[in-house]
Amino acid sequence: MGVRDIDEGTSLHxxxxxxxxxxxxxxxxxxxxxxxxxxxxxxxxxxRRVAVACYEAEMNVVIHAHNGTVTLDADLKRVTITVDDExxxxxxxxxxxxxxxxxxxxxxxxxxxxxxMGLPNMKSCSSKLDIKSVKGVGTTVRMTFDNA
Amino acid sequence: MPxxxxxxYFHSVHLLEDKCKGCVNCIKRCPTEAIRVRDGKAHxxxxxxxxxxxxxxxxxxxxxxxxxxxxxxxxxxxxxVALPAPAIYSQFREGTQxxxxxxxxxxxxxxxxxxxxxxxxxxxxxIREAIExxxxxxxxxxxACPAVVxxxxxxxxNLVEHVLPIITPMRAAAxxxxxxxxxxxxxxxxxxxxxxxxxxxxxxxAINEPAGYExxxxxxxxxxxxxxxxxxxxxxxxxxxxxxxxxxxxRGTGMGIGWARSGGENQSINGGRQIAVDGIHSVIQILExxxxxxxxxxxxIEAQACIGGCVGGVLTIENPFITRRRIRLLANEDQxxxxxxxxxxxxxxxxxxxxxxxxxxxSEESPIDRIVAEVMANDDWxxxxxxxxxxxxxxxxxxxxxxxxKMDQMARILDSLPGLDCGSCGAxxxxxxxxxxxxxxxxxxxxxxxxxxRVRQLASEMFELSEKVPPAMGHTEKKPVELNGIGEHSxxxxxxxxxxE
Numbered sequence: 001m002g003v004r005d006i007d008e009g010t011s012l013h014x015x016x017x018x019x020x021x022x023x024x025x026x027x028x029x030x031x032x033x034x035x036x037x038x039x040x041x042x043x044x045x046x047x048r049r050v051a052v053a054c055y056e057a058e059m060n061v062v063i064h065a066h067n068g069t070v071t072l073d074a075d076l077k078r079v080t081i082t083v084d085d086e087x088x089x090x091x092x093x094x095x096x097x098x099x100x101x102x103x104x105x106x107x108x109x110x111x112x113x114x115x116x117m118g119l120p121n122m123k124s125c126s127s128k129l130d131i132k133s134v135k136g137v138g139t140t141v142r143m144t145f146d147n148a
Numbered sequence: 149m150p151x152x153x154x155x156x157y158f159h160s161v162h163l164l165e166d167k168c169k170g171c172v173n174c175i176k177r178c179p180t181e182a183i184r185v186r187d188g189k190a191h192x193x194x195x196x197x198x199x200x201x202x203x204x205x206x207x208x209x210x211x212x213x214x215x216x217x218x219x220x221x222x223x224x225x226x227x228x229v230a231l232p233a234p235a236i237y238s239q240f241r242e243g244t245q246x247x248x249x250x251x252x253x254x255x256x257x258x259x260x261x262x263x264x265x266x267x268x269x270x271x272x273x274x275i276r277e278a279i280e281x282x283x284x285x286x287x288x289x290x291x292a293c294p295a296v297v298x299x300x301x302x303x304x305x306n307l308v309e310h311v312l313p314i315i316t317p318m319r320a321a322a323x324x325x326x327x328x329x330x331x332x333x334x335x336x337x338x339x340x341x342x343x344x345x346x347x348x349x350x351x352x353x354a355i356n357e358p359a360g361y362e363x364x365x366x367x368x369x370x371x372x373x374x375x376x377x378x379x380x381x382x383x384x385x386x387x388x389x390x391x392x393x394x395x396x397x398x399r400g401t402g403m404g405i406g407w408a409r410s411g412g413e414n415q416s417i418n419g420g421r422q423i424a425v426d427g428i429h430s431v432i433q434i435l436e437x438x439x440x441x442x443x444x445x446x447x448x449i450e451a452q453a454c455i456g457g458c459v460g461g462v463l464t465i466e467n468p469f470i471t472r473r474r475i476r477l478l479a480n481e482d483q484x485x486x487x488x489x490x491x492x493x494x495x496x497x498x499x500x501x502x503x504x505x506x507x508x509x510x511s512e513e514s515p516i517d518r519i520v521a522e523v524m525a526n527d528d529w530x531x532x533x534x535x536x537x538x539x540x541x542x543x544x545x546x547x548x549x550x551x552x553x554k555m556d557q558m559a560r561i562l563d564s565l566p567g568l569d570c571g572s573c574g575a576x577x578x579x580x581x582x583x584x585x586x587x588x589x590x591x592x593x594x595x596x597x598x599x600x601x602r603v604r605q606l607a608s609e610m611f612e613l614s615e616k617v618p619p620a621m622g623h624t625e626k627k628p629v630e631l632n633g634i635g636e637h638s639x640x641x642x643x644x645x646x647x648x649e
Contacts, residue, residue: 010549012556027440034439038305038542040551048306052441076548121441 011075012036018061018068020087023111026062029070030055036072037079046145050079053125056118057083057141063108064088065138078127079145089135097123160214160352160369161199163190167211172571174203174212179428180303180541184584185574196541198298199353200428200453201462214349214463217368219375222257225341225367227333229325230258231318234265234400234408235347235458236372237478238471240383246405246478251393252384253345256375260329264344265400267320268407268416270520274314274530276419279447287423287438287446288312292413294354295453296431297536301359304435305538312448313360313532317407318344318351320530322365324519331515332396341367345375347408347461350453360532371463398516406479409472410457413450415479420447427455544586554586561585566597 014036016029034051042050054070061068065087073080090096096103097119104114123129126143133139170188175181182196183203190203190211204212222228230253237246250261279288289310291297300307315323325342329335346352346369355366384390406412410426423446425434431451437443454460459475460468523529544558545551562582569577573594575584584590592598 010552012552027436030440031436035542036555038540039544039555041543041546041548044306044538044540048439051306051439055440055442074552 012040012072014072016070016072018058018070018083018085020062020064020066020068020085022062026059027055030058033070033072033081037074040074042074042079043147046079046147049125050081050145053122053143053145054081054083056121057081057143059113060118060139060141061085061087063104063113068138077147079147081126081141081143081145083141084138085140086138089137089139090131090133091135093131093133157194157197158353158357159192159194159197159199160216160349160356161192161197161201161204162213162215163192164211164213165189167209169209169211171208172576173206173208175571175574175576177202177206178576179432180299181576181580183576184589185571195539196302198295198302198453199350200295200299201349202428204349204462214352214371216346216349216352216374216463217343217370219257219370219378221368221370222341222343226339227260227329227335228258228341228343229260229262229329230254230343230345231262231264231267231321231325231366232345233318233347233351233372233458234263234268234405234475235461235464235471236345236375237265237405238408238459238474239372239376239464239466240380242474242477244383246399247390247394248384249379250397250399251390252379252382253375254393255382255384256378258343260325260333261394261397262321262325262328263397263399263404264317264321265404265407266398267322267324267400268317268404268413269400270524271314271317271320271530272403272407272413272416273524274527275312275448276417277527278312278314279417279420285310286444287449289438289449290413290451291360291532291536292316292407292450293350293452293458294359295348295350295428296451297359298350298353299428299431299453300435301536301539302541303432304439305540307435307438308536308538310438311360311536313536314530315361315532316354317404318354319358319361319365323529324516324523326365327519327523328516331519343367344369345372346370347372347458347464348454349462360534360536362533372461373463373465376465396514396516398520402479402481406475408458409475410452410455411450412457412475412479414448417448421445422448422450424450424452426452426457426460428453544583558582558586561592564592564598565595568597570596572596 016032018029030051033054034047037047037050058070061083065085068083068085071082095101099120100116102114102116108114122143127146128144130142131139168189170185170190172185174190175183175185179200179202180196180198182193183190184193204214232249232253237249240249250263253261287310289312291311291314297311300311322342329340342365344351344355344366352369355364355369358364403416406415411424414422414424423434425431431453434449434451452458456468456472459471464471543551544554562579565578565582567578573581573590575581575590581590581595585592593602
């Protein structure tokens with residue numbers, strides 16, 4: 001599942017594939033990310049924030065997109081999560097950031113997802129949230145988490 | 149072979165070396181990957197062991213054992229109090245009333261009994277108040293199952309603050325026992341033995357090394373399976389004798405007894421949005437979801453390591469599916485009685501609950517009633533003494549840069565392993581072996597496939613070497629062939645003929 005590159009010992013770079021509509025495996029990439037951070041000894045607070053935000057972003061790919069990747073970059077100072085997908089894109093990013101706003105179909109909401117808290121949660125958990133989206137092409141979400 | 153990690157943590161699950169055949173059943177089953185086979189014997193990596201008892205259950209050779217106390221230890225004390233776990237009531241035939249079991253405990257050598265189900269009644273009410281209180285942490289997780297609490301400490305250290313810091317029914321019963329013995333009986337502290345009658349090894353460890361408490365209070369834990377034969381043999385029948393022996397005792401309500409099965413604790417608390425999960429592997433899945441923030445709309449999670457709840461503990465006798473039913477029956481048939489008996493426990497918002505002083509005014513007031521009223525008015529009595537500490541075990545190195553390098557090394561090792569997770573190396577899977585190698589606890593050659601590859605490589609190198617001969621030797625050996633080729637096999641060629649002539 002993961003592809004790994006190494007950059008001279010003091011940083012890590014991992015990429016995990018995420019498939020749109022694969023609810024059975026949804027969350028696997030975030031679990032892997034969480035475990036890696038625990039293995040390198042990241043603090044509990046940053047692990048908690050990354051786990052929540054990364055899961056939300058991964059779920060967005062599963063719910064809305066065709067497929068995508070979750071990329072973890074970590075060095076001694078910060079953790080960066082980049083979630084890149086091929087999908088419908090976000091029409092109005094400001095609107096999508098509004099708590100409770102959701103474009104998830106009813107079928108997904110019935111599963112308990114798509115409550116419209118994904119992006120607001122990602123924003124509150126991360127130190128910096130950056131979203132780039134092209135309608136009909138895809139979305140890139142980049143979140144940084146500073147080591148407190 | 150490198151030594152497994154050594155820690156100061158107390159554990160009740162131990163290995164009987166003679167019986168262990170070094171098979172891989174336990175290493176595969178362990179939910180925290182805490183077992184390794186070394187030199188043909190299973191070793192428990194203590195920092196990771198949560199005393200859930202899964203290995204005791206799975207071992208085909210009965211090589212895993214639980215070290216607990218036996219009834220003989222009662223003779224060391226002049227006054228012994230039994231704290232029976234509610235699961236004990238389900239070990240006898242359907243319809244056996246808890247009073248019979250309690251009375252029989254007194255008949256076989258205990259001087260006093262404080263029912264843990266009674267402790268559960270008190271604790272349940274405090275938990276409901278906490279759920280409805282101001283805490284913003286969601287979901288809260290029950291601290292009742294010690295294996296789950298340890299699981300959270302070692303595998304989900306980020307979640308320690310979700311564990312509701314309210315004492316367990318066992319501890320509440322022990323604290324009540326101390327107060328009651330102090331008020332009612334004139335026995336010096338060091339002469340009092342307080343014994344939990346336990347369904348599981350987790351409780352044994354929790355008594356010897358409590359998480360969230362300064363001191364143990366409880367003297368020891370005696371397995372249900374240890375007292376069962378004697379109880380069964382002596383089980384009292386005479387109602388008058390039972391009445392006499394249980395006169396000054398409080399037993400739990402059906403709701404309190406219900407804590408013995410999965411879902412019973414939630415039923416007893418009866419407040420907020422609840423989830424009940426049982427079986428350690430299912431608990432892990434739920435805790436993963438909690439870490440993802442997926443269950444923030446849930447107020448309380450009752451989580452038990454054993455399937456079916458405490459009735460499924462490895463130190464019980466009867467089949468947990470049968471005992472679960474018995475507990476449910478006891479809980480249902482007894483619902484009215486218990487509450488009548490303990491007005492202070494009747495549902496939410498009763499006069500007695502809101503005005504505990506009313507209980508003191510009751511005409512048939514006994515010391516235990518007074519004690520209960522006192523403690524119920526004191527929320528601190530029900531709180532953990534010290535915060536639960538995280539005990540993370542995943543970290544590869546204290547230095548993050550070193551840990552990162554080890555991660556990289558680990559990934560490279562994992563790529564080269566076969567990915568069969570066969571367990572022959574003594575680790576539960578290839579990932580765990582790779583981790584052990586970078587931690588310096590194993591070598592890549594522990595993998596039989598890597599070893600075979602290496603042997604094959606060495607064999608082919610040997611073969612190649614055996615083909616190689618020193619040039620001087622090669623000359624003498626190959627000479628006849630060359631002669632045949634050039635000379636003797638061509639007798640009719642011109643020059644030779646010329647030479648011969």
